Amino acid sequence: MVTLESVAKTYQTSQGQIRALENINLHIDKGEFVVIRGPSGSGKTTLLMTIGTMLKPSSGNVMFDDTNVYKLSVSARALFRGRNIGFVFQMFHLIPYLTLAENVLLARMRNNGKTDYYDKANELLERLGLGDRIFHRPAQLSAGEKQRAAIARALLNGPKILLADEPTGNLDAENAAEVVRYLRGFQANGGIVILATHGDQAEKSANKIVSLKKGLIEKVQVQETGAKT
Amino acid sequence: MNVCKLILKEIAHRKINFAMGVVAVSTAVALLVAFITSGQAYRRETRRIMRDMGQNLRIIPKETTMDEFWTQGFSSHTMPEDYVYKFANLKGYSYTHLTATLQRRVEWKGRTVILTGILPEVLPLDKRHQSPMTFSVQPGDAYVGYEVANIFKMKAGEAVDIFDNPFTVKKVLSETGSKDDIRIYSHLHDIQKVLDLPGQINEIKALECLCLIESSDKDIDPRVLAQKQLDKILPEAKVVMLQGIAKIREQQRAAMEGYLAFIMPVILVVCGAWIAVSTMMNVRDRRQEIGIIRALGHNSTKIAVLFLGKSLLIGLVAAFIGYFAGTALALKYGPEIFKVTAKAIKPEYGLLTWAVIVAPLFAAISSFIPVTIAVTQDPANTLREG
Numbered sequence: 018m019v020t021l022e023s024v025a026k027t028y029q030t031s032q033g034q035i036r037a038l039e040n041i042n043l044h045i046d047k048g049e050f051v052v053i054r055g056p057s058g059s060g061k062t063t064l065l066m067t068i069g070t071m072l073k074p075s076s077g078n079v080m081f082d083d084t085n086v087y088k089l090s091v092s093a094r095a096l097f098r099g100r101n102i103g104f105v106f107q108m109f110h111l112i113p114y115l116t117l118a119e120n121v122l123l124a125r126m127r128n129n130g131k132t133d134y135y136d137k138a139n140e141l142l143e144r145l146g147l148g149d150r151i152f153h154r155p156a157q158l159s160a161g162e163k164q165r166a167a168i169a170r171a172l173l174n175g176p177k178i179l180l181a182d183e184p185t186g187n188l189d190a191e192n193a194a195e196v197v198r199y200l201r202g203f204q205a206n207g208g209i210v211i212l213a214t215h216g217d218q219a220e221k222s223a224n225k226i227v228s229l230k231k232g233l234i235e236k237v238q239v240q241e242t243g244a245k246t
Numbered sequence: 247m248n249v250c251k252l253i254l255k256e257i258a259h260r261k262i263n264f265a266m267g268v269v270a271v272s273t274a275v276a277l278l279v280a281f282i283t284s285g286q287a288y289r290r291e292t293r294r295i296m297r298d299m300g301q302n303l304r305i306i307p308k309e310t311t312m313d314e315f316w317t318q319g320f321s322s323h324t325m326p327e328d329y330v331y332k333f334a335n336l337k338g339y340s341y342t343h344l345t346a347t348l349q350r351r352v353e354w355k356g357r358t359v360i361l362t363g364i365l366p367e368v369l370p371l372d373k374r375h376q377s378p379m380t381f382s383v384q385p386g387d388a389y390v391g392y393e394v395a396n397i398f399k400m401k402a403g404e405a406v407d408i409f410d411n412p413f414t415v416k417k418v419l420s421e422t423g424s425k426d427d428i429r430i431y432s433h434l435h436d437i438q439k440v441l442d443l444p445g446q447i448n449e450i451k452a453l454e455c456l457c458l459i460e461s462s463d464k465d466i467d468p469r470v471l472a473q474k475q476l477d478k479i480l481p482e483a484k485v486v487m488l489q490g491i492a493k494i495r496e497q498q499r500a501a502m503e504g505y506l507a508f509i510m511p512v513i514l515v516v517c518g519a520w521i522a523v524s525t526m527m528n529v530r531d532r533r534q535e536i537g538i539i540r541a542l543g544h545n546s547t548k549i550a551v552l553f554l555g556k557s558l559l560i561g562l563v564a565a566f567i568g569y570f571a572g573t574a575l576a577l578k579y580g581p582e583i584f585k586v587t588a589k590a591i592k593p594e595y596g597l598l599t600w601a602v603i604v605a606p607l608f609a610a611i612s613s614f615i616p617v618t619i620a621v622t623q624d625p626a627n628t629l630r631e632g
Contacts, residue, residue, distance in 0.1 A: 063626075069541070071541060072624075072626040091546070095540070095545040096543060097543075098542075099542055104542075110541075114259030115255060119255075123252075124543070
């Protein structure tokens, strides 16, 4: 589970301080599908990055089970992130000069035991409907295919949490629905999905909807979707 | 996906960026190689010229102090006359002209003159048909310097008494504007008698001297080599070498090296800045790539290795290109710039080893600041960007 305790994030700029997050307290259980919604500038991405161990909060704690991730060293935190957290972004962020298989394999963590990454990467791409595009470059794919490849990359190390920052922002309705379906599949297997969006499609699949406004949690809605395990 | 593969794939994707880096480092390497190769050829040829076009040796008594020698123009010490014959028979040396002289500054009739006794030139057997370079004075004759003749109102054919020794003025020499204007030349044996120094000389001059050297001696300074060889038969003598040509060439070489010492740092700074800018452009192009690599759990070291590895590869490729380009430049333009013969210029293979070690380091060091920026970039910011 993931617990945020009085998390705040303040940026210093030439125009003064910007409080991106303020007094965030949140608890997310295993198997939950959480949607973070809010208008642009409300702090959705900041919250996601903070949970994702990529953005150290100005104050407060981010706990993964009993691990206070921001107390770890930078390299230990990177390793933790690689093993436990998968990211999916609106812009996909696939490396243009690598094939799909190579993009997925980029997530490979060296000291992760004897996992056969090549087989796993192929299996993931097959499962996501990209089995025949393994040797294609991102430029040769559609937006939906790129996002599925990004999901495959995020899943390579068997993470416990998937963080998705507006993953359907560049997709049409059909592809967006497909992406949400894959995320729900991950959740159904006991994973935590935290999805930042200002759309509505993903909200139907969520157990919990966290509404942000100007860096503050406005409200937390819990809804019954039958998705939580 | 290992780092080497990632580096090579990125290079294949951004060929122009890679090429820019290679051009920058190659330029620096090529110019250095060209200068050093040409400079080495210049040094070799200066020595060759010294040897092949004739060294002019002055052999003087070993006790001579050089400050006195250069002040007077001759030694105040003497050595046996038969040294000139020993030298003439020395194996491993050849010469075109060999003269032995005895010179002394004396007060004669209230004026300072330099009495100069000259032995008829010893020519090598195979060159006996050649005309001697210096005039041959017969016993009893005197050749009088311009100023001496002027002071004492001497004319050719006159009888003159030099310290109770009778001479006939054979010729009054033309004005030279040098010490020669106050000389009185005569046969060596006559001057030995006048000075009461029988069988003595104070200088042997060997002109256009060729030294047959062994291959192990070829890098030894020619003067040192000549002394080494003369020590075997003329242990009481030492060698002074008229450096003439070599001195001029040495000055030219020093001037060239001066220019090199000025230009090379400028070239290195410009090429280094070029690499830094090129790497910075690469870092900017790849900022989202860096962000995603960090998001995937890879640490700063991996990011640094990606960029530094590329820089090292740039340096390695540029080392080979720069070496061959520099050598070609030296072969093509070296003779013109350094005033050497084309034959003297040859590839300096040691420079290739140097280039292969130094060029990658140069590229990596030049990339240091951009790589630091890449490593310290905030991935959270870059991944927000569209």
